[in-house]
Each structure stands twice: as structure tokens, then as C-alpha cells.
């Protein structure tokens with residue numbers, strides 16, 4: 001006679017485990033996204049959200065491997081820690097020195113960074129916007145700005161102007177990328193004199209703290225793409241500015257989130273999910 005497993009845990013024992021590590025992490029949409037991808041492709045897995053305070057990621061990952069963990073997404077503030085503990089990495093993760101994806105290779109972690117790819121795919125494939133030749137303003141000079149700067153340059157933008165509240169950090173980011181012909185800095189307080197841009201990226205965390213950026217309308221033109229790397233409430237103020245400024249597009253980072261997850265999923269499973277239904281579902285959830 002067929003005996004059903006007594007506990008859900010009995011079913012989970014043999015499942016390959018994946019998780020997102022962050023601090024905090026309860027808000028993360030990664031479990032939802034990865035479970036949806038797995039369902040779509042008929043892959044059985046378990047995907048959790050695991051909180052790890054800074055300095056504890058290596059220990060948390062060892063425990064995770066002991067429990068069957070083979071893949072990890074890594075979010076703030078653990079991306080540098082994730083990169084440092086990996087014994088091997090992709091070229092793009094090496095360039096950035098931070099990782100958002102880890103894959104267990106039997107005896108070590110392999111690190112990758114799919115954030116830049118996620119951004120470029122969202123803009124180019126979902127929204128069908130060509131970045132080539134665009135003059136870009138990148139507002140912010142923290143980890144988020146650094147994470148997308150190489151990908152923007154690789155996508156063929158003509159120029160990137162970095163503008164940050166703390167101008168020294170903008171200069172540091174500019175020096176780090178080392179492309180003086182294409183990357184320059186500008187004082188955030190003085191953007192009124194900077195002319196207009198074909199794309200404006202908000203890579204600051206201002207919106208996460210309920211603060212608004214004071215950006216002049218003069219930086220936008222009627223074909224400007226305005227893109228906030230955050231999504232949801234954190235992006236509201238910047239997107240409202242973009243619409244009022246008459247930008248052609250005002251996009252939040254929800255699509256980037258789904259695309260960076262899809263790239264991680266492909267690294268782990270070798271299969272690329274269809275991101276569109278998952279993106280649409282998250283948009284509907286956000287609007288509800």
C-alpha cells in the first residue's frame with residue numbers, strides 16, 4: 001500500500017537547496033521569483049530567505065552546504081563578503097569585487113555578479129530601448145552605482161557623468177573605472193549647468209529612506225530614459241520627478257530584479273526561464 005510522507009520535511013530532504021542571504025532579508029522577492037522559475041521549468045528545489053548579519057556569511061553558508069545548499073543569492077549588505085569567501089569567480093564578478101550569486105562547486109563557492117546583465121536585459125530586451133550612444137547621468141556612487149557602471153559602458157553608452165552628494169565618492173568611482181574619455185563627474189548641487197542627458201539612472205538609496213533627490217528638469221529631454229535601480233515605494237519619488245520632467249520613459253528596477261534572478265537561475269540550472277510572466281505577476285502584486 002502507498003504510504004504518503006508524514007511530514008513536508010520528508011519531502012524536502014532530497015531537494016537541492018537554494019536561498020537568498022541578506023540582512024535584513026525578510027522583504028526579499030527572490031524566493032517568490034526563483035520558485036516561480038522552478039515551477040515554470042519543472043525543476044524541484046527548495047528556496048529560502050536566510051538572514052545573516054555582516055561578518056557571519058561564511059559560517060551561515062557552511063551550515064547551508066551541510067543541509068544540502070548548492071546555490072545562494074546574496075543581497076545587501078553581504079555582496080563584498082560573498083565575493084571574498086569564493087575561491088573562484090566570473091570575470092565580471094572579479095571586475096566588481098562584489099557578488100550577488102554563489103554556486104557550490106563541490107568543495108568551494110563560485111561567485112558571479114548578474115546585476116549589470118539584469119539591468120541591460122531589462123532595458124534592451126523587455127523595454128526595447130537602445131542604450132548605444134546615449135549620454136548617461138548616473139546619480140549615486142555607492143555599491144549600486146558601481147555594480148551597473150561597467151555594464152552601462154559595455155552596452156555602448158557614449159558618456160557617463162557620475163554625480164553624487166559626496167563628490168569625493170563620485171571621483172573615487174570615476175578613478176576606479178579608469179575610462180577618462182567616457183566617464184566624468186559633476187557636482188550634484190550644480191546639475192542645472194550640466195545640460196541634458198539621454199538617460200538618468202538613480203542609484204542612490206535616498207528613496208529607501210523616504211528622501212527625495214532635488215534634480216532639475218533641465219537634465220531631461222523628451223527622449224530621456226529615467227531608470228530607478230530600486231523598485232516599489234523607494235522608486236516613487238524619482239519616477240514622479242521623471243514624469244514631471246517629461247522623460248520618455250520612467251522605469252523602476254523591478255525588471256532588473258527579475259532579470260538578475262533569471263541569470264542566476266541559468267547559472268545554477270543551465271536553463272533560462274521566461275521572465276515575462278513572473279515580471280507581470282510582481283507588477284500586479286505591487287499594484288494590488
Ligand code: ATR
Pocket residue numbers: 139140141142143144145164165166169203204205206211212213
Ligand atoms: P548602495 O550599495 O545601495 O549603493 P551605499 O553604498 O550606501 O548603498 O550608497 C548609497 C548612495 O545613495 C550614495 O551614493 C549616497 O550618497 P553619499 O555617498 O553622499 O552618501 C546616496 N544617497 C543616499 N541618500 C541620499 C540623499 N538623501 N540624497 C542624495 N544621495 C543620497
